[in-house]
Amino acid sequence: MSMQTWSNAVVIGASSGIGAALARQLAARGAKVTLVARREERLLELSAQIDAVHGEGTAGHIVHDVENGSEVEGLWKQIVDARGEPDVVVYASGALELVEDHEYTFEKDRRMLAVNLVGAVAWLNCAALAMEAARGGTIIGISSIAADRGRRGAPVYGASKAGFTTYLEALRNRLSQYGVNVMTARPGFVDTAMTKGMDGLFWLVSADRAAEIILGHAAKGGSRDRYVPARWGLVGFVVRWIPSFLFRRLSI
Ligand SMILES: NC(=O)c1ccc[n+]([C@@H]2O[C@H](COP(=O)([O-])OP(=O)(O)OC[C@H]3O[C@@H](n4cnc5c(N)ncnc54)[C@H](OP(=O)(O)O)[C@@H]3O)[C@@H](O)[C@H]2O)c1
Numbered sequence: 747m748s749m750q751t752w753s754n755a756v757v758i759g760a761s762s763g764i765g766a767a768l769a770r771q772l773a774a775r776g777a778k779v780t781l782v783a784r785r786e787e788r789l790l791e792l793s794a795q796i797d798a799v800h801g802e803g804t805a806g807h808i809v810h811d812v813e814n815g816s817e818v819e820g821l822w823k824q825i826v827d828a829r830g831e832p833d834v835v836v837y838a839s840g841a842l843e844l845v846e847d848h849e850y851t852f853e854k855d856r857r858m859l860a861v862n863l864v865g866a867v868a869w870l871n872c873a874a875l876a877m878e879a880a881r882g883g884t885i886i887g888i889s890s891i892a893a894d895r896g897r898r899g900a901p902v903y904g905a906s907k908a909g910f911t912t913y914l915e916a917l918r919n920r921l922s923q924y925g926v927n928v929m930t931a932r933p934g935f936v937d938t939a940m941t942k943g944m945d946g947l948f949w950l951v952s953a954d955r956a957a958e959i960i961l962g963h964a965a966k967g968g969s970r971d972r973y974v975p976a977r978w979g980l981v982g983f984v985v986r987w988i989p990s991f992l993f994r995r996l997s998i
Pocket residue numbers: 758759760761762763764765782783784785786788810811812813838839840841842861888889890891932933934935936937938939940941953
């Protein structure tokens with residue numbers, strides 16, 4: 747089986763964690779990468795690291811807050827004009843706000859929906875349109891095992907990831923006929939800023955390991971929905987099949 751290769755990547759949410767690891771590994775696989783996020787100092791640092799290893803101009807960056815979805819069409823055009831048509835687009839931006847048992851704070855919930863779902867739609871709609879026209883390309887969305895059930899501890903984080911997962915499935919169903927591969931990645935616990943200081947984490951993997959697994963699946967081509975690492979699939983399977991009347995008694 748021939749492995750998929752890429753020459754022109756865009757990574758949204760590239761300033762840290764899984765997105766930064768994916769950007770580094772895409773460059774190592776031979777792609778130039780456009781890094782997108784809000785923290786410019788992080789993007790400049792990563793860009794310099796990538797260029798030092800793979801050559802000047804391998805990395806470029808755009809400072810952007812994904813809450814400003816109306817900017818994305820213009821940014822997409824800017825990327826295409828400056829660096830050519832992307833053949834792989836990764837959406838890794840994510841926000842996890844911790845909420846207490848009795849807390850319903852609209853601003854936290856609005857932000858999670860904006861970053862995890864609405865921003866993803868803004869970017870991946872552009873990617874879908876361009877890749878359908880090009881009759882090829884790869885879209886990778888970093889969802890979460892949290893998409894699998896409505897957990898009492900994270901109502902809106904879970905809802906945003908469930909919405910993102912459903913959107914990615916629909917993109918896959920639309921685009922596979924045009925040779926565009928859409929991959930959903932559902933990580934379990936990954937050692938990044940998002941999980942720093944959290945108690946009770948298990949099966950924790952590094953961002954580099956998560957990125958390696960994700961790109962390993964994506965490079966096989968085809969359209970995929972994968973737990974990262976695969977053992978989380980067992981958790982997902984069990985959790986999905988627990989009847990609702992039992993699930994509501996669990997403290998997860
Ligand atoms: N860590 C885990 O255990 C885990 C598990 C399952 C799924 N995930 C998912 O994996 C993805 C990456 O998270 P991570 O664990 O690598 O955490 P992270 O290190 O905190 O990375 C989050 C990324 O999202 C970007 N981001 C956040 N708000 C943004 C905004 N308004 N505009 C643009 N970019 C924004 C951040 O960039 P700036 O702050 O510079 O903008 C950063 O690059 C997320 O979607 C997360 O939900 C993580």
